[in-house]
Amino acid sequence: MKNIAIIGASGYTGAQITALIENAPGLSVQGLYVSENSLDKGKALADLYPVYQQIPYVLQPLTAAAKAQIVAESDAVVLATEHAVSLELAAWFYAQGLSVFDLSGAYRFADAAQYPKWYGFEHTQPEVLAQAIYGLAEWNADKIAATRMIAVPGCYPTASLLALKPVKSLLTSTWPVINAVSGVTGAGRKAQLHTSFCEVSLTPYGVLGHRHQPEIATHLGQQVIFTPHLGNFKRGILATITAQLQPGTTTEQVAQAYSVYDDSPLVKVTHNRFPKVDDVVLTPNCHIGWKFDEASGYLVVASAIDNLMKGAASQALQCIKIHFNL
Numbered sequence: 577m578k579n580i581a582i583i584g585a586s587g588y589t590g591a592q593i594t595a596l597i598e599n600a601p602g603l604s605v606q607g608l609y610v611s612e613n614s615l616d617k618g619k620a621l622a623d624l625y626p627v628y629q630q631i632p633y634v635l636q637p638l639t640a641a642a643k644a645q646i647v648a649e650s651d652a653v654v655l656a657t658e659h660a661v662s663l664e665l666a667a668w669f670y671a672q673g674l675s676v677f678d679l680s681g682a683y684r685f686a687d688a689a690q691y692p693k694w695y696g697f698e699h700t701q702p703e704v705l706a707q708a709i710y711g712l713a714e715w716n717a718d719k720i721a722a723t724r725m726i727a728v729p730g731c732y733p734t735a736s737l738l739a740l741k742p743v744k745s746l747l748t749s750t751w752p753v754i755n756a757v758s759g760v761t762g763a764g765r766k767a768q769l770h771t772s773f774c775e776v777s778l779t780p781y782g783v784l785g786h787r788h789q790p791e792i793a794t795h796l797g798q799q800v801i802f803t804p805h806l807g808n809f810k811r812g813i814l815a816t817i818t819a820q821l822q823p824g825t826t827t828e829q830v831a832q833a834y835s836v837y838d839d840s841p842l843v844k845v846t847h848n849r850f851p852k853v854d855d856v857v858l859t860p861n862c863h864i865g866w867k868f869d870e871a872s873g874y875l876v877v878a879s880a881i882d883n884l885m886k887g888a889a890s891q892a893l894q895c896i897k898i899h900f901n902l
């Protein structure tokens with residue numbers, strides 16, 4: 577049995593992964609933690625989320641004593657915390673010998689020089705960063721098994737990379753164009769004006785400047801245009817991508833490229849049929865639909881995931897299972 581501590585457990589992704597770990601054979605929850613001065617410390621998770629009434633744990637403040645207890649009792653920590661918080665906590669727990677599964681973006685770029693521009697901080701942990709592996713489960717399983725520092729991908733990059741990586745060798749130098757819509761849970765649980773009920777509609781944001789653009793480009797190995805949109809639904813992401821393929825590419829070649837997922841139980845690919853967000857919400861699945869126009873060489877591929885599941889918590893669970901060979 578592998579014992580896992582969950583830090584940031586009162587947030588959307590933290591609560592979701594708590595529920596997944598609680599129900600996963602071979603895994604147990606060591607404890608649930610929030611910040612030392614959290615307004616939620618001492619509350620049961622089920623008080624915050626009655627849907628999790630079967631989950632018995634209380635949210636504990638992450639004090640120095642709590643950290644020592646985590647190290648003594650746990651095999652791994654899940655960090656469901658914001659980037660700057662994960663930056664320090666990941667390095668500390670890694671140094672204590674635990675495996676670290678970080679849901680934030682603090683360890684997703686190998687190049688430390690990217691962090692000031694995209695995350696607003698200097699990366700203070702270059703040795704740990706050098707050990708970090710990008711936890712895109714279907715593509716990096718061998719490396720996830722071999723390292724203790726796993727940077728779980730962002731939600732938009734998960735949807736986009738699962739759709740584009742199979743056809744990477746068929747792309748031209750023309751940048752693929754990714755338009756993606758996310759539900760509001762993508763922005764986390766904390767109160768913010770732009771995610772309040774009356775403000776949410778359907779609109780692009782972060783245009784030509786969202787931090788997931790370089791994350792996708794880095795892990796695809798090709799520049800992209802990425803435009804996220806906030807939609808008026810709770811969960812789910814739909815990324816619709818237009819990409820130019822090499823002259824002479826055939827539909828058969830594209831089908832062959834997507835057959836890479838034939839043995840991946842969580843990724844379902846369909847030709848000429850496109851996914852709906854509702855079909856993946858509350859599941860760990862990614863649904864990909866594509867259509868290719870041989871005359872123009874343009875591919876349109878759409879990819880749907882639940883941002884809190886395959887875009888965060890269930891992908892972290894996949895990484896945990898791969899890492900501990902469960």
Ligand SMILES: NC(=O)C1=CN([C@@H]2O[C@H](COP(=O)(O)OP(=O)(O)OC[C@H]3O[C@@H](n4cnc5c(N)ncnc54)[C@H](OP(=O)(O)O)[C@@H]3O)[C@@H](O)[C@H]2O)C=CC1
Nearest residue numbers: 584586587588589610611614656657658679680762764765
């Ligand atoms: N929401 C999504 O769809 C996705 C989110 N992510 C990433 O996952 C991480 C968590 O996101 P999300 O669940 O949405 O965020 P939330 O804002 O919903 O939750 C953040 C959690 O962190 C806790 N926290 C804050 N500061 C500290 C601290 N110093 N020590 C311990 N706990 C702390 C908060 O509790 P409190 O403040 O009460 O202490 C809360 O439990 C972020 O890095 C996010 O970018 C990644 C993919 C998808």
Ligand SMILES: CC(=O)N[C@@H](CCC(=O)OP(=O)(O)O)C(=O)O
Nearest residue numbers: 679680681730731732758762763
């Ligand atoms: C709707 C919404 O606000 N979504 C978030 C992305 C959530 C995510 O994937 O988080 P990381 O920060 O861990 O990459 C955003 O655009 O910032």
